[in-house]
Amino acid sequence: MRVTVFGCGRWGTFHAWHADHIGHDVMLWGRPGSKNLQELQATGRNAYQEIPASVTLTDDLEKAVRHAELCLVVVSSQGMRSLLERIRNVEGAAGKVYVLCMKGLEIETGKRLSEVFCECMPKTRVAVWVGPGHVQDFLRGIPNCMVIASSDAQVTELVIEAMKSPLIRYYYGTDLIGTELGAAVKNVVGLAAGMLDGFHYGSLKGALMARGTKELSRLVEAMGGDRMTIYGLCHLGDYEATLFSPHSHNRRFGEDLIRGIPFTKLAEGVHTVRAVMELSKEYHxxxxxxxxxxxxxxxxxxxxxxxxxxFLREQKPE
Incomplete structure (x- = not known):
């Protein structure tokens, strides 16, 4: 299958490697002038991995869209809408299958990423891909479990069949609201966990995890999703990778904030928490x-x- 990965950061480059590794014809797109793309073109690698020579690198968006049967979108959550507005103008773009491999909410609207996608490209097949795992661990051959979810079961089946791999066991997601919210908001909890680490309060992470799942399950239910989804791979199952791992950008952002150290990499929870507070108001x-x-x-x-x-709030039933 011909696969295009849009976005050549840490995760985009891994997805290109993974798709190539399981036998697909892969093209990796980065925006013109992207430092990540320039590094890959000049050295054949980034800070995490080498990119196979069989992966085609390009900054030509039209070429990237035309190449693909399956499109993996791995850009920042806040940059997705502008990218899709460009992609939809390419002839034939609506006939592809798209997989959103990011975790976040749109700040300005509070919308889930699949909602943004359907606004930009209505009647186009789309799924989301979330769950635990770090690039560094996958590249060491450590397997993990992840979730593919879509409102169309045939799309879920197509994506899982195309991307099946000894490295990743996929589960079928049916609750898009819970899956996307869980994946996005675990980054917010990751920020809090990092702050606790910064104060050497790591023993409080257990309470943070218990209450974090509880409060988010209430929001998911209020929005029409299944509250139990939060206790699966999209959220609770991703806590180790986000709240404890040294590879977690969100945890590291929180820790560095307390220690007074600037953190320059992308920590999606910083943006997501703004949208989450708007949802909190909207759904009471x-x-x-x-x-x-x-x-x-x-x-x-x-x-x-x-x-x-x-941790010192008024007493009440759990």
């Missing part, structure tokens, strides 16, 4: 952990006071 669901992260990261409030306040 209290989200104490998300509120605490928002108040610290965007409100400039004292991290120690806010974080310890989370």
């Amino acid at each position: 669901v209290e989200l104490p952990i998300a509120r605490a992260v928002y108040d610290i990261v965007h409100g400039g409030e004292d991290p120690k006071t806010v974080l310890t306040g989370l």
Whole structure:
């Protein structure tokens, strides 16, 4: 199968490697002037891996779209809409199958990424791909489990069949609301976990995990999803990779914030928490952990006071 990966950062490059590894004809697209693409073109690798010579690198969007039968979109959540608005103008773009491999919400609208996709490219087949795992671990041959979800079961089946691999066991997702919210908001909980690490309060992560799943399950239910989805791979199952791993950008952002160290890599939770607070207002669901992260990261409030306040709230039934 011909596969195009849109986005040549850490995860985009891994997805290109993985698709090539399982036998597909792969093209990897990066925007013109992308430093990531320039590095791959000049050296054949990035900080994490080598890119196979059989993977075609390009900054030509039309060429990338025309190449593909299956399109893996691996750009930042906030940059997805503008990319799709360009892709949809390419002849034949609507006939492809698209897989959104990011975790986040659109800040301006609070919309899930599949909702943004359907606005930009209506009546086009789309799935989301979420779940635990780090590039570094996959490249060492450590397998993991992930979820492919779509509102169309045939699309889910097509994507899983195309991407089946000894490295990844896929599960079929049927609840797009819970799957996408769970994947996005676990990054917010990751920020809080990193802050706890910064204060050497790691023993509080257990309570953070228990309450994080609880509060998010209420929001998912209020939005029409299945609250139990949060206890699966999209959220709780991804906590180790996000709340504990040294590879987690969100955890590291939180820790470095407390330590006063600038963090320059992408931590999606920083953006996502703004959209989450809008959803909290819209659906009248209290989200104490998300509120605490928002108040610290965007409100400039004292991290120690806010974080310890989370664990000293009034007593009530669990």
